Amino acid sequence: MANTPQSKKRARQNERRYAVNKARRSRIRTFLRNVEEAIASGDKDAASTALREAQPELMRGVTKGVFHKNTVSRKMSRLSARVKAIG
Template identity: 60%
Template sequence: MANTSSAKKAVRKLARRTAVNRMRRSAMRTQLRKVEEAIASGDAAAARAVLATTESVVMRSAQKGVIHANTASRKVSRLSARVKALSAQPATAAAN
């Protein structure tokens, strides 16, 4: 337990920061799940639309320090590749 007034204040600040970071992490994970669901449904247009919003949320999370910048870039890159592959898939299926 914190004894000094400065330590007590630090505990209060940490609790507030933790709550904010938990909220941001939850929002980011929700957006990631929405993209995953759009990809699973096979709807390329919906996946592209959700990906634009998700990219913003993920990069903002990195900027705020919730996740590392490289982690955010990796997540966005992998999702973009999957959405791009999904968009190209119907074109190749129609050609065959």
């Protein structure tokens, strides 16, 4: 348990940051799931639209420090390749 005033403040900040990051990660996963479902349905238009909507969310996750830049780059690359391969 935190004892000093500074460590108590740090603990409070970490709790708040954890909640914000958790919400961001959840939001991004929802966008990714929408892309996955569109790919699974085989609808190229819906998949490309979902991918276009997911891209800014993923990049925002990078700028906010939720995801690493290379991780998002890899996900975008793989998803776009899968969307391109549809029918």
